[in-house]
Amino acid sequence: xxxxxxxxxxxxxxxxxxxxxxxxxxxxxxxxxxxxxxxxxxxxxxxxxxxxxxxxxxxxxxxxxxxxxxxxxxxxxxxxxxxxxxxxxxxxxxxxxxxxxxxxxxxxxxxxxxxxxxxxxxxxxxxxxxxxxxxxxxxxxxxxxxxxxxxxxxxxxxxxxxxxxxxxxxxxxxxxxxxxxxxxxxxxxxxxxxxxxxxxxxxxxxxxxxxxxxxxxxxxxxxxxxxxxxxxxxxxxxxxxxxxxxxxxxxxxxxxxxxxxxxxxxxxxxxxxxxxxxxxxxxxxxxxxxxxxxxxxxxxxxxxxxxxxxxxxxxxxxxxxxxxxxxxxxxxxxxxxxxxxxxxxxxxxxxxxxxxxxxxxxxxxxxxxxxxxxxxxxxxxxxxxxxxxxxxxxxxxxxxxxxxxxxxxxxxxxxxxxxxxxxxxxxxxxxxxxxxxxxxxxxxxxxxxxxxxxxxxxxxxxxxxxxxxxxxxxxxxxxxxxxxxxxxxxxxxxxxxxxxxxxxxxxxxxxxxxxxxxxxxxxxxxxxxxxxxxxxxxxxxxxxxxxxxxxxxxxxxxxxxxxxxxxxxxxxxxxxxxxxxxxxxxxxxxxxxxxxxxxxxxxxxxxxxxxxxxxxxxxxxxxxxxxxxxxxxxxxxxxxxxxxxxxxxxxxxxxxxxxxxxxxxxxxxxxxxxxxxxxxxxxxxxxxxxxxxxxxxxxxxxxxxxxxxxxxxxxxxxxxxxxxxxxxxxxxxxxxxxxxxxxxxxxxxxxxxxxxxxxxxxxxxxxxxxxxxxxxxxxxxxxxxxxxxxxxxxxxxxxxxxxxxxxxxxxxxxxxxxxxxxxxxxxxxxxxxxxxxxxxxxxxxxxxxxxxxxxxxxxxxxxxxxxxxxxxxxxxxxxxxxxxxxxxxxxxxxxxxxxxxxxxxxxxxxxxxxx
DNA sequence: CCTGATGCGTC
DNA sequence: GTCGGAC
DNA sequence: GTCCGACGACGCATCAGG
Numbered sequence: 046x047x048x049x050x051x052x053x054x055x056x057x058x059x060x061x062x063x064x065x066x067x068x069x070x071x072x073x074x075x076x077x078x079x080x081x082x083x084x085x086x087x088x089x090x091x092x093x094x095x096x097x098x099x100x101x102x103x104x105x106x107x108x109x110x111x112x113x114x115x116x117x118x119x120x121x122x123x124x125x126x127x128x129x130x131x132x133x134x135x136x137x138x139x140x141x142x143x144x145x146x147x148x149x150x151x152x153x154x155x156x157x158x159x160x161x162x163x164x165x166x167x168x169x170x171x172x173x174x175x176x177x178x179x180x181x182x183x184x185x186x187x188x189x190x191x192x193x194x195x196x197x198x199x200x201x202x203x204x205x206x207x208x209x210x211x212x213x214x215x216x217x218x219x220x221x222x223x224x225x226x227x228x229x230x231x232x233x234x235x236x237x238x239x240x241x242x243x244x245x246x247x248x249x250x251x252x253x254x255x256x257x258x259x260x261x262x263x264x265x266x267x268x269x270x271x272x273x274x275x276x277x278x279x280x281x282x283x284x285x286x287x288x289x290x291x292x293x294x295x296x297x298x299x300x301x302x303x304x305x306x307x308x309x310x311x312x313x314x315x316x317x318x319x320x321x322x323x324x325x326x327x328x329x330x331x332x333x334x335x336x337x338x339x340x341x342x343x344x345x346x347x348x349x350x351x352x353x354x355x356x357x358x359x360x361x362x363x364x365x366x367x368x369x370x371x372x373x374x375x376x377x378x379x380x381x382x383x384x385x386x387x388x389x390x391x392x393x394x395x396x397x398x399x400x401x402x403x404x405x406x407x408x409x410x411x412x413x414x415x416x417x418x419x420x421x422x423x424x425x426x427x428x429x430x431x432x433x434x435x436x437x438x439x440x441x442x443x444x445x446x447x448x449x450x451x452x453x454x455x456x457x458x459x460x461x462x463x464x465x466x467x468x469x470x471x472x473x474x475x476x477x478x479x480x481x482x483x484x485x486x487x488x489x490x491x492x493x494x495x496x497x498x499x500x501x502x503x504x505x506x507x508x509x510x511x512x513x514x515x516x517x518x519x520x521x522x523x524x525x526x527x528x529x530x531x532x533x534x535x536x537x538x539x540x541x542x543x544x545x546x547x548x549x550x551x552x553x554x555x556x557x558x559x560x561x562x563x564x565x566x567x568x569x570x571x572x573x574x575x576x577x578x579x580x581x582x583x584x585x586x587x588x589x590x591x592x593x594x595x596x597x598x599x600x601x602x603x604x605x606x607x608x609x610x611x612x613x614x615x616x617x618x619x620x621x622x623x624x625x626x627x628x629x630x631x632x633x634x635x636x637x638x639x640x641x642x643x644x645x646x647x648x649x650x651x652x653x654x655x656x657x658x659x660x661x662x663x664x665x666x667x668x669x670x671x672x673x674x675x676x677x678x679x680x681x682x683x684x685x686x687x688x689x690x691x692x693x694x695x696x697x698x699x700x701x702x703x704x705x706x707x708x709x710x711x712x713x714x715x716x717x718x719x720x721x722x723x724x725x726x727x728x729x730x731x732x733x734x735x736x737x738x739x740x741x742x743x744x745x746x747x748x749x750x751x752x753x754x755x756x757x758x759x760x761x762x763x764x765x766x767x768x769x770x771x772x773x774x775x776x777x778x779x780x781x782x783x784x785x786x787x788x789x790x791x792x793x794x795x796x797x798x799x800x801x802x803x804x805x806x807x808x809x810x811x812x813x814x815x816x817x818x819x820x821x822x823x824x825x826x827x828x829x830x831x832x833x834x835x836x837x838x839x840x841x842x843x844x845x846x847x848x849x850x851x852x853x854x855x856x857x858x859x860x861x862x863x864x865x866x867x868x869x870x871x872x873x874x875x876x877x878x879x880x881x882x883x884x885x886x887x888x889x890x891x892x893x894x895x896x897x898x899x900x901x902x903x904x905x906x907x908x909x910x911x912x913x914x915x916x917x918x919x920x921x922x923x924x925x926x927x928x929x930x931x932x933x934x935x936x937x938x939x940x941x942x943x944x945x946x947x948x949x950x951x952x953x954x955x956x957x958x959x960x
Numbered sequence: 961c962c963t964g965a966t967g968c969g970t971c
Numbered sequence: 972g973t974c975g976g977a978c
Numbered sequence: 979g980t981c982c983g984a985c986g987a988c989g990c991a992t993c994a995g996g
Contacts, residue, residue, distance in 0.1 A: 079996090101961060102996065216996055238963050239996050273996070281964075411978060411981085451992080453967050516993060517966080546983090550977090554981055610979095611973085649970060664970080705971065706988070712970060713990045812979080818972095838984065865974040865985055903986090904972085911987070919971080921986055922973050963996085970988080971972050973986070978979105 047143050047172055049336055051359035055150065055174055057141075060123055064139060064150050064174070072121070076152025077136035078102055078217060090120055092127055094135025094250060098217065101246060115166065117142075130154035131165030132316050133218030134247060140168055148172040149330060155315065156322040157189055160225035161252060162218070173332035174359070178317045179295055180337065180345030186295060186319040193226040196312050199291055200232050200269045208287040211270040213277055213308065214294070216240040218316050220271050221247055221254070223293055226314070227269060228255040235260055235268035237276055263915050266854060277307065284859065284913050286829055286848075286892060295319065327354060395499040395531075397421075398433050399538040406549035414551050418559035422585060429501045430589060431582030436538075437556050438581055439547040441508035444667060445579030448512050452524065452543050456517050457482055460524035461536075465493035473888070481548065481836050483541040490533035497530040504539070511543075548836050556581060564588040576605050576807050579667050598745045601654050603663035605808030606691060607737075609797060609816040615785060618798050618815050619778035641751065641801050642773040642784045644793040645816055646734050647705045648695030649712070653677075653733065654740075656687045662694075673712060676766065677733055683764035689740035690733075690758075691805075692770070697732035702792065706907070735763075736770040736797075739805055752801040785817050794818060794904070820902035822944055823924055824849065825935045827895040829857050831879045834864070842876040842891070845923075847899055849914055852937040857895050858914035860941060861903070866923035875926075898927040898935055906945045916941050 050056045054066025054073075063073040069084045075091045078098035088108040091099070096111050110120045114137070117126045124142040132153040141148040149170035158164050186192070196212065203210035214220045216239040224244065227234055234257040236244060241259045248254070258268065265285055276282055277290060290308040295315030302311040318326060323345060327335060335356040337346045342358035349356035401421045405414045418437060425433055435443060442448045462472055467489055475488045507527050514520045524543075528536050541547050557575055561568040564585075570593040575584040577598060587593050598604060612618045622640055650665040660681045662671045671678050674694060696703035707729045738758045739746055746754050758769060775781050775798075785796045795818035803813035826847035834843035843864045848857035864872065875897065882894035902924045909917030916938075 242962065243996080275995075276964085409977075449968065451967060455966060518994085548983080550982070552982060647971080666969080668969080709970065709989050711990095713968080715991070810980085834984070836984070844985075861986075863973085863986060868975065902973095907987090909987075917987060919987060920972055961996105963994100965994085966992085968989105968991090970990105971986105974984090975982105977982085 046334070047141075047146055047148050049148075049172065049174065049359070051336075051338075055336075055338070055359065057148075060141070060143065062123065062141075065152060074139045074150070075099070076130060076138070076150075077133055079133070079153070079215070088121075090125070090127075090139070092135045092137040095137065096135075097250070098135060098243075098246060101242070114163070126168075128166045128168065129163035131156060131159060131162050133159075133162050134221070134250070134252070136162065136218075138165075138167075140170065146171050148174070149332070150174040151176050151326075153178075153317060154326075155318045156326060157186075157318075159222055159316070161221040161247065162316075167326070167329050169331050171333045172336070173327065173330050173334075174336045174338060175323065175326065176317070176339050177323055177337040177342050177345040178340035179315070179319050180323060180341035180348070182320050184295060184298055184320045186298065186313045186315055189314065192312050192314045196223070196226060196291070196293070196314070197230045197232070199289070199310055199312070200227070200230070203289045204232075204267060204269075207266075208289050209265050209268065209270060209285050211272060211282060211285070211288050211290040213272055213274045213290060213292045214314075215316075216273045217243045219293060219314075220244065220273070221252070222314065222316070223271055224254045224257060232269045233258065233267065235265060235270050237270070237272040237281075239273055240271050262910060262913055265913075266856065283890070284911075286857065286859065286913070324348075324352075393496075393498045393532070393535065394429065394501045395504050395535050395538070398436060398501065399534045402437070402538055402541075402547065402549050403534070405551050409550065411555060414549075415555055415559045415562055418551070418556065419563035422559060422563040427586060427589070431580075431586045432501050432505050434556065434560065434585040435580075435582040436504075436542055437547070437551060437559075438553050439542055439545050441542050442512075443580035443582055450508065450511050450520075450543060451517075452511055452520050454482055454544070456521045456524065457486070457540055457543060459517075459521045460528055461486055461489045461540075463521070463525040464529040465489055467493060481839060482544050483537045483546070483548065486528075486540040487533045487537040490528060490531065490536040492533075494529050494531060494533070494536070496532040496535070499531055499535055507539070508542070546836075553581060557584075560585045560588045564591070566591065566593055570594070572808075577602060579603070579605075598740070598747060600656055600687065600689065600740065601659065601661055603652050603654070603661075603667040604739070604747075605667065606650055606652060606665055607806050607808075607814060608810035609799075609814035610810050610812065612798075612815045612817055613819070615782035615817060616778045618781055618817060621812060621815060622800065639774050639776055639801060640781070641755070641799040642775050642781065643736055643770045643797040643799070644788045644791060645795040645797050645818070646693040646695045646770070647794040648693040648708055648731075648734070651692060651694045651733065652739075653681055653690050653692070655681045655684050655689075670712075673714065674731060677731065680764040680766050685762055687740070687742050688738060688761075690735045691737035691739060692733055692735040694731050694733055696729050698730050703729065731766070733767045734770050735767060737805065747805045747807070750802045750804065751799055754805070755801075781817070785819075818904065820924075821904055821906065823900050823902045824860070824918075824941060824944075825927060825930055826860065826899055826901055827857055827932050827935050828875075828879070828893060828897045828899060829859060829895050830890065830892045831875070832891075833889045838864075838872070841872050842879050843872050845875075845899070846912075847901065848895070849936050849938050849941050850932075851914075852939050858938055859912040860914040860916050861901065861912065861918040861921045863901060863921040863923050865921075866902075867926075871926060895932055898930040898932065900924040900927050906941060908945065914938055914941065916945055 048058050053068055055064040061072060063070040065076050066073050069086055071087045073086045073089050075089050078095050090110045093111050096109055112118045112127045114127050114129050126140045127137040128140055130136040130138045130152050132155055136152060138152055139150045147170040153176050154165055156165050200210040212223050214223050220240040221244055224234055236257055237260050291310040291312060292308045293312050293314050295313055295317055296302055297311035297313040335349055335354055337358045346356040346358040404417050408414060441450060476485050510523055511520055514523050557571045558568060561571045566588045571584060571588055574587055574593045575581050578584055652663045654661045660678045661669060662674055664670045696708035711729050738754045741757055773784050788796050798815040800813040826849055828845045829848045830846040831842035832844040834841055845864060846859050846862050848859045851858050879893045884892045884894055901921050903918035903921045905919040906916055908915060911917050
């Protein structure tokens with residue numbers, strides 16, 4: 046008989062033909078266009094409709110043999126015929142003639158007539174290779190009409206309860222079947238983007254559906270949303286506050302289906318044959334032998350044998366058994382080294398590092414943290430010192446090193462799961478118990494790994510390899526391999542570094558102090574060297590060799606920028622200057638009583654270095670952004686001097702109001718193709734507003750007063766597109782307030798207030814520069830959802846989604862999130878309240894009874910797709926809990942929209958900067 | 961091909 | 972960017 | 979005063995998956 050093999054797909058060696066192989070093959074039959082059946086094969090046999098669908102799902106060149114249903118054809122010397130499989134649109138079975146023998150391969154199939162798939166046909170065959178997803182007697186589906194009635198009833202009841210029904214089904218096939226089922230029920234389906242696209246293709250083939258609309262976050266009310274299963278728990282659905290989700294799948298007959306899928310309901314409408322139809326099909330085809338495939342293949346084969354049919358399962362079970370064996374060994378011997386009493390176990394270097402981290406976390410006293418770290422650093426080799434020091438700033442790469450890892454929460458958890466084979470529910474329990482990736486990693490790895498030694502050098506290689514690996518899958522695999530041989534503590538610290546968050550109450554400031562203490566060098570020198578090199582590891586190394594003086598300010602090595610301290614009012618600012626008593630600076634100041642005011646521009650902070658041969662522009666955290674602004678770099682060559690200027694790059698055009706969001710559109714673009722930037726520059730023209738001068742013709746001006754630096758600045762000849770921010774001297778709080786108002790009328794963010802006698806203090810937010818911003822307005826909103834926080838806010842509901850009222854429908858539409866602004870006590874109180882007023886608990890996230898009114902402040906409001914209101918707030922913060930207000934008195938969507946449109950309708954008044 | 965999720969950097 | 976809290 | 983941690987929205991790039 047025809048030889049049949051299985052290796053990630055059915056293979057017929059005599060015909061050299063693959064049937065639905067997983068991987069790319071030279072010659073294959075493709076039964077249908079679901080993506081688990083698609084790979085870049087060279088030459089394929091398929092139906093016409095599958096061909097069309099494939100063009101959309103996997104464009105590209107290949108040789109296609111398109112055969113009509115029911116007609117015998119010859120391809121590469123093989124005689125065969127395609128028969129409709131009834132699974133989805135275009136799905137085919139392959140009927141093969143080999144001498145006087147025949148073989149029927151079903152692919153995915155079903156016998157029940159579907160509304161959006163061709164009806165299945167069959168022929169007698171000697172060999173039947175059959176898909177058996179639902180090969181157990183418990184999978185018997187109720188009559189289709191009955192299931193459809195249930196689905197329609199579910200939708201109607203949900204809508205009547207002012208909620209949104211969401212039906213989950215694959216975007217190709219199932220979704221259209223659902224769509225047909227809703228026909229005539231008086232419901233309006235709304236289709237997720239991927240469903241929409243597939244449905245349009247169906248229509249090209251002449252299939253017609255009832256009226257439907259494409260997904261639009263603002264119009265879900267009253268509609269029936271149809272989404273692929275992957276959309277469940279997605280942000281798209283989470284945004285819909287009152288939704289009831291139903292899974293449409295054959296698996297719905299499992300009693301625990303709603304828990305497994307995390308849905309509110311499940312209906313057994315399937316694209317596959319149920320148990321009864323599988324048995325029936327064998328009777329129809331009357332084969333001499335059967336091979337079963339997928340799902341309960343072994344069970345059905347055994348079942349058929351009991352019924353007197355020769356039947357065998359095609360599968361890869363051996364592979365899985367091997368995997369389980371490996372894990373078992375790891376479990377039994379989690380820490381081999383510790384159980385050998387004869388040799389003292391070699392200490393893992395990375396574990397020593399992690400243990401110091403734990404000790405630092407354990408003490409709240411800063412001086413104690415510094416002492417612990419200093420002692421540790423002193424004992425390291427010159428190879429280890431720069432690396433371990435860097436790790437204590439939770440970085441894998443130095444600040445001046447522009448590499449990134451592209452590894453985040455999602456990849457970390459995937460790797461943890463794969464490394465430990467941990468149970469899904471257990472993983473989620475642990476993850477939600479901590480809300481801290483590092484702590485979760487410890488618990489997940491604990492007892493589930495076979496630790497090996499991990500040196501500091503190994504760790505460096507790990508991070509470099511992670512950086513080099515391309516794509517989330519490759520990165521996850523690399524990480525998984527390492528995690529599986531780390532002790533839990535080491536794994537925890539690897540994760541902490543990956544997330545850039547050590548959470549041990551220690552950051553760069555204290556690391557600098559520890560370096561100073563460890564090597565007995567002045568703290569100021571350490572800070573300065575770190576600032577100049579942007580590499581704390583190298584700074585530690587220089588400190589250990591007493592060579593810190595080697596680092597000095599120079600062109601093309603960016604320095605951290607000076608920051609401003611926020612102030613709420615003009616009076617508060619003035620107090621800072623006039624109220625101080627005892628320094629020379631304030632004495633001099635109160636005599637002259639002068640401060641410098643500048644408009645605060647809403648762009649991105651930039652530091653430009655220019656010499657005769659070269660120009661570079663750096664961002665606030667010292668990244669090179671020269672290539673983002675080629676026209677500025679070009680023009681900067683026209684300066685006459687060698688200089689470093691500090692300023693703000695803003696989106697700017699004479700006759701157009703451009704905002705920060707316009708500017709953002711040309712940030713972060715990568716430079717493949719020069720015309721990309723030509724277009725970007727034309728789209729969003731920019732200007733460089735200069736407000737400081739740090740270097741001029743070979744001399745650092747960092748330690749010259751701002752007054753002097755400004756004087757030098759005034760002497761510069763400026764290329765076009767460069768402007769100097771105007772300075773307005775002020776002598777009282779009233780003048781500051783007045784100038785602030787003027788700045789706002791010029792549509793600038795607010796005001797900068799600077800001490801004219803101050804030096805340029807890189808990287809510090811001192812008492813020499815202040816900023817005055819003030820909120821745009823406040824909104825009274827109601828909290829509709831609350832979320833558990835992270836780290837120390839792990840056990841409180843600290844994150845609130847709040848909504849305005851739609852004055853037409855009465856719905857509460859989310860407009861933003863915030864916790865910032867509340868005290869710990871208030872958060873604790875609200876946590877208690879929300880726990881008792883929860884409508885639906887989704888683990889870390891819960892929808893709550895809308896009865897807490899907050900007053901939120903923000904700096905601007907603009908259209909957005911992030912929230913259902915269609916609006917979002919910039920810099921939202923909570924001003925007060927309005928216990929005096931009830932839900933009925935909160936602000937309306939209408940009012941929020943007015944605020945948004947006001948901001949946009951101002952006549953442009955241009956930045957009054959001197960050219 | 962398009963959509964959505966994720967990571968990162970800007971504010 | 973925002974803010975509150977701890978030292 | 980200063981640092982630290984726990985958070986917001988947006989846009990671009992990249993990748994996975996339909």
